[in-house]
Amino acid sequence: MNVLITGGAGFLGAALARRLAAQGVAGRSVERITLLDRAAPAQPIDDPRVCHVAADISDPAALERAIGEHTGTIVHLAAVVSGQAEADFDLGMRVNVDATRLILERARALGTRPRVVFTSSVAAFGGPLPARVADDTRALPQSSYGVQKAIGELLVGDYTRKGYIDGVTLRLPTISVRPGAPNKAASSFASGIIREPLAGLPAVCPVSTDVRMWLQSPDCAVSNLVHAISLDGALLGIDRTVNLPGLSVSVGEMIGALREVAGADVAARVRFERDPVVERIVTSWPSDFTAERARTLGFVADRDYASIIRAHLASHGVHTAA
Amino acid sequence: MNVLITGGAGFLGAALARRLAAQGVAGRSVERITLLDRAAPAQPIDDPRVCHVAADISDPAALERAIGEHTGTIVHLAAVVSGQAEADFDLGMRVNVDATRLILERARALGTRPRVVFTSSVAAFGGPLPARVADDTRALPQSSYGVQKAIGELLVGDYTRKGYIDGVTLRLPTISVRPGAPNKAASSFASGIIREPLAGLPAVCPVSTDVRMWLQSPDCAVSNLVHAISLDGALLGIDRTVNLPGLSVSVGEMIGALREVAGADVAARVRFERDPVVERIVTSWPSDFTAERARTLGFVADRDYASIIRAHLASHGVHTAA
Numbered sequence: 089m090n091v092l093i094t095g096g097a098g099f100l101g102a103a104l105a106r107r108l109a110a111q112g113v114a115g116r117s118v119e120r121i122t123l124l125d126r127a128a129p130a131q132p133i134d135d136p137r138v139c140h141v142a143a144d145i146s147d148p149a150a151l152e153r154a155i156g157e158h159t160g161t162i163v164h165l166a167a168v169v170s171g172q173a174e175a176d177f178d179l180g181m182r183v184n185v186d187a188t189r190l191i192l193e194r195a196r197a198l199g200t201r202p203r204v205v206f207t208s209s210v211a212a213f214g215g216p217l218p219a220r221v222a223d224d225t226r227a228l229p230q231s232s233y234g235v236q237k238a239i240g241e242l243l244v245g246d247y248t249r250k251g252y253i254d255g256v257t258l259r260l261p262t263i264s265v266r267p268g269a270p271n272k273a274a275s276s277f278a279s280g281i282i283r284e285p286l287a288g289l290p291a292v293c294p295v296s297t298d299v300r301m302w303l304q305s306p307d308c309a310v311s312n313l314v315h316a317i318s319l320d321g322a323l324l325g326i327d328r329t330v331n332l333p334g335l336s337v338s339v340g341e342m343i344g345a346l347r348e349v350a351g352a353d354v355a356a357r358v359r360f361e362r363d364p365v366v367e368r369i370v371t372s373w374p375s376d377f378t379a380e381r382a383r384t385l386g387f388v389a390d391r392d393y394a395s396i397i398r399a400h401l402a403s404h405g406v407h408t409a410a
Numbered sequence: 411m412n413v414l415i416t417g418g419a420g421f422l423g424a425a426l427a428r429r430l431a432a433q434g435v436a437g438r439s440v441e442r443i444t445l446l447d448r449a450a451p452a453q454p455i456d457d458p459r460v461c462h463v464a465a466d467i468s469d470p471a472a473l474e475r476a477i478g479e480h481t482g483t484i485v486h487l488a489a490v491v492s493g494q495a496e497a498d499f500d501l502g503m504r505v506n507v508d509a510t511r512l513i514l515e516r517a518r519a520l521g522t523r524p525r526v527v528f529t530s531s532v533a534a535f536g537g538p539l540p541a542r543v544a545d546d547t548r549a550l551p552q553s554s555y556g557v558q559k560a561i562g563e564l565l566v567g568d569y570t571r572k573g574y575i576d577g578v579t580l581r582l583p584t585i586s587v588r589p590g591a592p593n594k595a596a597s598s599f600a601s602g603i604i605r606e607p608l609a610g611l612p613a614v615c616p617v618s619t620d621v622r623m624w625l626q627s628p629d630c631a632v633s634n635l636v637h638a639i640s641l642d643g644a645l646l647g648i649d650r651t652v653n654l655p656g657l658s659v660s661v662g663e664m665i666g667a668l669r670e671v672a673g674a675d676v677a678a679r680v681r682f683e684r685d686p687v688v689e690r691i692v693t694s695w696p697s698d699f700t701a702e703r704a705r706t707l708g709f710v711a712d713r714d715y716a717s718i719i720r721a722h723l724a725s726h727g728v729h730t731a732a
Contacts, residue, residue: 214648216546228567228648229564230571232647236566239564242551242557245557250554327550
């Protein structure tokens, strides 16, 4: 098995590469993992099967080099994140729509109908929503990022229907706790308000404690990506987009879990300073899903939010208030 | 008022131009109507306010010429139709997606937030559907045309949300009875099985009599386009896509109405010869809608199908079985 990961140097891509190298996919080993990304992974992946192609996914020549007959599976993670796509509409369109099309076209040109796993987001939803988003709730995105992801979903569906690829789109919950530095995602705080206090740093929360989010740990997200790589496409039928399971957690509950795991002094490092731009985007996203279809298909969720914090501590070092 | 109509030489565009020239919009007169189309209208429109720009909508330079500061309203009708978009995926993407983006970009560049009326279709729907499509039923299109139209809907919504345009998307029912020659739309027969027999010609129906369709007359479609031009955007709120009202009519009922209006001999000119490609596309479309929001917004439907046939006869000459 030969896997190409766009955005492969990002935290999720690199974690996926490590998991694939260590465990393979559904009993099959992985011969080659190509990380297509402008940057190299923050921490080198010391495995001869993992290689890094330094290129922009909006460069057709780079895609032609990186994706070839040997490419059996493409995991397309690279994206301009929500906050940045809102601030720079044209950049978002170029990367999230145009480069996604280039990747789909390259996959089609292979003629081998490769599995393409595309990551969409809760941001595909917006507007008036039921208390729990159902599997057939419509996408009415209220951010450019969400619109661009919804366009990708439609394309993955049609390329699959036409027999050009064998596509699966996962609508990912917000990932928390994401390691590394803050980014330009509107949801960046959902990791920052845990990660920074645990590292002894102050954190700013731009939304109120009652804002509720649909969350998944990086580890769980990687498990779901691996599952999507080997999932039988026939089980998906004509609807290639899956709402992933997750945890519905309010910001207040997140900070409560931080207090429970690391103590009140750590939790007190979170300061509230509302940011209307972030708030508008984040509160347009749904915060709870039935995700029935995903569970039936074998996708998974975390047990509870405190476990997510403990797993983050175990992987990334401990700075408790002790 | 200055209106640009893409696909303006087509039957719907030309009918809209005539209506605008004759009646204006909501009490306002129209100073200029520009028909942007590769071809000239089949029947010249003899009005000094109507001009024709012969160009392809996928040509940015032509769009720059045709759409200028003077352009207050853009009605974007031009499209590669369903059967053709299914047969030639790349052509459909180029015209239905890429050219739509060029038009939206040109509208954005004006800086005047022009009204853009975009025509989508029942083909935006597909897959498992309720007996009557509700206003919040999701779009899960099962044809490339439907996917391309759904992408246009998302873009019109986001360009509007960003304040680049003031957009309205109408999901048009299948138009029947369309005058002129058959075209490459999978739904072309829905006009042909009425138009050809009335003209003394044989017609082939590629689907069975129990196939049910969501229909609207050309006259009613033009009324709805005119209504969309002047509709207050605030009434639409964040959801800029409207399912138009229509008539739910089976092919058997259509032929029954033809018999009622023109006699059994005329209706007997329809021969059945199933075409699985057409049948697959057409039966993936919904055949009934609540269209509650559209009615509240003032959009209209025809009274019954026999009236549509009579109106077609009145406008396009009579060939009854008498």
